[in-house]
Amino acid sequence: MRPSFVLFLLGLSALLSTPRRASAQSTAMxxxxxxxxxxxxxxEDLPVGVRISNLTGRTVTLGSTNxxxxxxxxxxxxxxxxxxxxxxxxxxxxxxxxxxxTKWWNxxxxxxxxQAGTYLVFAELRLxxxxxxxxxxxxxxxxQGSSKLWEMPFGVPLTADQTNAAPTNxxxxxxxxxxxxxxxxxxxxxxxxxxxxxxxxxxxxLDRFLSFAxxxxxxxxxxxxxxxxxxxxxxxxxxxVNPNGELVSRQHHEIAPNSRPRLSKNTNxxxxxxxxxxxxxxxxxxxxxxxxxxxxxDTNSPPKTNAPPADxxxxxxxxxxxxxxx
Numbered sequence: 001m002r003p004s005f006v007l008f009l010l011g012l013s014a015l016l017s018t019p020r021r022a023s024a025q026s027t028a029m030x031x032x033x034x035x036x037x038x039x040x041x042x043x044e045d046l047p048v049g050v051r052i053s054n055l056t057g058r059t060v061t062l063g064s065t066n067x068x069x070x071x072x073x074x075x076x077x078x079x080x081x082x083x084x085x086x087x088x089x090x091x092x093x094x095x096x097x098x099x100x101x102t103k104w105w106n107x108x109x110x111x112x113x114x115q116a117g118t119y120l121v122f123a124e125l126r127l128x129x130x131x132x133x134x135x136x137x138x139x140x141x142x143x144q145g146s147s148k149l150w151e152m153p154f155g156v157p158l159t160a161d162q163t164n165a166a167p168t169n170x171x172x173x174x175x176x177x178x179x180x181x182x183x184x185x186x187x188x189x190x191x192x193x194x195x196x197x198x199x200x201x202x203x204x205x206l207d208r209f210l211s212f213a214x215x216x217x218x219x220x221x222x223x224x225x226x227x228x229x230x231x232x233x234x235x236x237x238x239x240x241v242n243p244n245g246e247l248v249s250r251q252h253h254e255i256a257p258n259s260r261p262r263l264s265k266n267t268n269x270x271x272x273x274x275x276x277x278x279x280x281x282x283x284x285x286x287x288x289x290x291x292x293x294x295x296x297x298d299t300n301s302p303p304k305t306n307a308p309p310a311d312x313x314x315x316x317x318x319x320x321x322x323x324x325x326x
Contacts, residue, residue, distance in 0.1 A: 028055040029132075031125045033139040034102055041180055041189060042116060042143050043200030043245075046108040050123050050136070053100040060127075063092040068126050073111050076118040076140075085110050114200050116145045144180055146189065149215065151176040153195055154223045156243050173201070173243060175225045177217065179209055186211055188229055192245035202245025207237040207283075216262065221269025224248070228263050228273070236261045238273055250285040253278055 034049035050069060054060050062068055069089045073081040087110045095101050113119070120138040127133070155170040172195040179186055188209035192201040206227060209215075213230035220226060225241045231252075238261070240249035253261040253276040261276030280288040 028057070029053070029060070029125070029127065029134060030055075031123055031134045031136045033121055033123055033136050035139055035141060038140065039142045039144050039182060040108075041146055041178075041191075041203045042114045043191060043193075043203035044108065044189070044205070045106045046113065046141070047104050048107050048121060048123075049102045049104045050125075051100060051102040052095060052125065054095045054097055057097050059097060060095050061092060062095060063090060066090050070124045070126075071105070071107050071110075072122040072124065073107070073113070074120050076120065081119065082112040083110060084112060113143060116143045118142050146178040146180040149177045149179060149188075150217060152217075152219070154219055154225075154243065157223050175219075175241070177215060177227065178203075179211075188215065188227075190225060190227065190239070190241045190245070190247075192241070192243065204241060204245055204247045206239045206247070206250070207231050218263050218265055218271055220265075220271045226263055226271040228253075228261060235279065236276065240271075247285060250283065251278065251288075252281040252284065 030053040032051050034051050036047065036049075040046050048071065052062070066086070066089065069087075071087050075081065087105050087107055089105065093101075093103075107121070119141055121141065122138050123136045125134040125136075151174055153172050153174045156173055174193050174195055174197060176191040176193070178189050178191055180189065181187070182205075185208045188206045189203050190206055191203045193199060194201070206229070208231050210230045210232070215227055215229035217225060217227045223243050226238070227241070228236055228238045231237045234255040236253045236255075238249075238251045238253060239247060242248050251273075253273060255261070256275070256277040259275040259277075261273050264272050264274045266272060280290070
């Protein structure tokens with residue numbers, strides 16, 4: 001099997017520089033890549049965990065510089081994936097001896113990962129105090145294809161700083177709804193790209209999706225995308241995505257008697273849900289906050305306002321006994 005090109009470059013760099021390089025498992029410090037999932041869509045967040053084990057017999061401090069850890073990505077055929085910038089890894093922390101810790105980074109915004117295919121990701125740990133570099137074993141992940149259901153161009157609203165500036169041509173981006181199989185379920189995703197679909201800003205998972213149901217979608221006055229779609233026999237998911245591709249709201253609604261949830265646009269340009277009934281869920285964004293309820297009244301106990309005082313009852317009974325003896 002042909003050696004990885006990334007590992008070759010790392011090895012060459014190590015030979016030409018002062019620090020020596022060791023495999024990830026050959027010293028008392030080890031480093032490995034951890035992925036919770038192995039399949040993603042191009043543009044979707046790609047969380048990568050780096051697990052570091054410390055068996056040195058002493059406490060180790062990491063994260064004090066911005067280059068103590070580096071990520072590398074290559075295609076399955078050995079082509080280097082271009083970087084858009086270094087993954088920010090600052091943040092000092094300590095790892096005690098005989099302990100292991102895992103830190104996570106979303107590497108998607110920092111690599112040109114916009115084409116479907118199979119890729120390898122590596123991590124390199126630098127320990128300058130020990131004149132040592134450790135490179136993890138590669139871990140494979142896949143960027144899978146998807147099917148587009150709907151798309152629409154939209155203008156990006158001006159920010160508060162831009163409203164007082166000179167007029168400029170509006171920035172045009174494009175929303176798209178797409179589906180893909182994930183863990184044996186069909187999922188619905190929202191994607192934000194530039195107008196020509198040459199650059200993906202972000203792809204976000206909305207929820208599972210029923211193939212026979214057509215999603216409802218509308219844009220509000222802030223160019224936010226509102227999507228309502230069926231996820232079960234009587235269940236619907238309602239999501240709001242902003243122009244940057246961020247999921248700002250997710251709710252769940254169910255069919256009420258003779259009433260299905262539907263999107264409705266108000267005169268001020270906002271979007272609301274009409275019909276159906278809200279169904280609170282732990283996946284709601286933001287978390288569901290139940291409305292305050294009125295104080296509960298116990299209807300099983302008799303009203304106490306009309307009951308005579310206890311001493312009045314005793315006086316009335318004594319008066320009757322006295323009258324009977326006269």
